Amino acid sequence: MRGVRLLPPLVDGAAWVIGLLAAVLTRYDFDPGLHPLAGALTMIVLAVLLHVTINHARQVHRGIAPFASFDEVNSVATTTAVVGFVLTGGIVMLSSPPVPVGVPAIGGAVALVLMLGVRYAWRARLIRRLRPDRRVAAPVVLFGAGTAAAVLLDSMLHDPKGRYVPAGLLDDDPGKRRLRIQGVPVLGGRDNIAEALAATGAGMLVFAVANADAVLVRDIRDRTLTAGAAFKVVPSVSELMDHPVEVGDIREVQVSDLLGRHQIEMDLSTIGDYLTGKRVLVTGAGGSIGSELCRQIHHFRPAELMMLDRDETSLLAVQLSIDPQGRLDDPSVILADVRDAGRMRDIFRERRPQLVFHAAALKHLALLQRYPAEAVKTNVLGTLNVLRAASSVERFVNISTDKAADPSSVLGYSKRITERLTAWTAGRSRGTFLSVRFGNVLGSRGSVITTFNSQIAEGGPVTVTHPDVTRYFMTTQEAVHLVIQAAAIGMDGEALVLEMGAPVRIAEVAMQMVALSRKSIPIKYTGLRPGEKLAESLFGKGETDRRPFNPLISHVEVPPLDPADLHRIPLGADTAVLIERLAATCDRPAAGSATRPPAGSPAVTEAPAGRPREA
Helix, strand or coil, X not given: CHHHHHHHHHHHHHHHHHHHHHHHHHHCCCCCCHHHHHHHHHHHHHHHHHHHHHHHHHCHHHCCCCCCCHHHHHHHHHHHHHHHHHHHHHHHHCCCCCCCCCHHHHHXXXXXXXXXXXXXXXXXXXXXXXXXXXCCCEEEEEECCCXXXXXXXXXXXXXXXXXXXXXXXXXXXXXXXXXXXXXEEECCCHHHHHHHHHHHCCCEEEECCCCXXXXXXXXXXXXXXXXXXXXXXXXXXXXXXXXXXXXXHCEECCHHHHCCCCCCCCCHHHHHHHHCCCEEEEECCCCHHHHHHHHHHHHCCCCEEEEEECCHHHHHHHHHHHCCCCCCCCCCEEEXXXXXXXXXXXXXXXXXXXXXXXXXXXXXXXXXHHCHHHHHHHHHHHHHHHHHHCCCCCEEEEEEEHHHCCCCCHHHHHHHHHHHHHHHHHCCCCCEEEEEEECEEECCCCXXXXXXXXXHHCCCCEEECCCCCEECEEEHHHHHHHHHHHHHHCCCCCEEEECCCCCEEHHHHHHXXXXXXXXXXXXXXXXXXXXXXXXXXXXXXXXXXXXXXXXXXXEECCCCCCHHHHHHCECCCCHHHHHHHHHHHHCCCCCCCCCCCCCCCCCCECCCCCCCCCC
């Protein structure tokens, strides 16, 4: 350790000796007299003493900045310039200067070059020592020569125990051909994949484009597999919210990668302003969206994060994903059902949340078509209970679905009604109340992806309703990014819709998943189920696509619905009648233009099974 600390002053002192002697020798054509040599010796002593003194005063050589670091190089350059200026000034002031006036400047320049040269050599030696051992690390080729690839390269090249060593880069941008990034050459574009793999001996290609469309991912994967190499990817931007990409993030390709990656630009400072130090409540915290919401909100250090769900097992799982030491007796965990209006009022009165993300809902379309009353109790009345209890919060975000746009199913009807109830509350509360509408969430519990995975694991067949059915897809991280940003930029009463690109054929998803499994599994078409559409739409009739703040987020107006109009939905009626009344309630005129029931009328009427009660 002491030797390392002595190295900088020794290097710098030797540099001044060489620099000033070289300046004097060249000044006198390598034949100086005794007087110039004596003057040079005096300058050397003064230069070394000044350099050491200044560096000591600035603590440059005391480990404040590591040797050969950029901060230390900057300090050494500054010190050298000061020493040269002082020596030149001293010579100018003397009537009989010991050396010519230009010697300190020339000597200082030579000394600085030597100082920086030694430091560069030292740094290069350290970098070589940090590189993976090529005898044990596998060579890989990276596709992508942008920011994500550069960060990944840095991670690979500074891990002496790393499993991979980058052997080359590929990029379709012609302007990057023949470049070298951190010493790794760009070998061509996608057409050169097989050639680059063969030339470098790499057995794996890593896809390092953070924001890519589905066509590119699939094309690069197909070309790589055809060349006989393994194909892996780095996570998308939305998956890496809290850290830059690292070697450990490299993973196997997933169906979400093959469906495309959508990058959502987020103003983290704005988000931090409204989440940091606030009391935040998430309903449905144990679900796919709710749990990811809790994890990302926790990242912004709220004053208190309250996680509410009726499923105790899911609550424990989400709490442990945030705090491995968490226990169920922690006050952040709230076991409650949004169907219980009194319990909701008590929670809001006691815990006083400032921000609410309402993710609690029933979501399985086919099941809700059979049991529409359950959809009304949870999705409609449960949301109304939370809205009424949250009348004094600062912001309220209702999680909706693209099925609420021109709905045709019980799920769509119930979520459209919640959007309208949220808009009605927005006009009667001080806070901001809005909805967020997005498509199918990849990997969420009960999604088509999990269904296909189960069917593939069982050997098939994989069932698809119709060969032409399409849906919009997004990852859980993308959905939650939208929800968080919506609370920052959304306006009262509106619904925010994410630009999700082109809809994806479900049959294509099935084929990609079967291909990933490398099994021979048939695909069976079963026909559309009641309430299902062949294609979903993001916007309903009469809704205008406005994007005032973010090109990826649309803002649509939502007509309010007075909760009093819910009395027209007879919970005890036949399924067909109940669905018909749900649809009619969705189309009710905006609040203020309809006739209201007498004061005190129940929100939803009960009727004997099989016969609706007339409104």
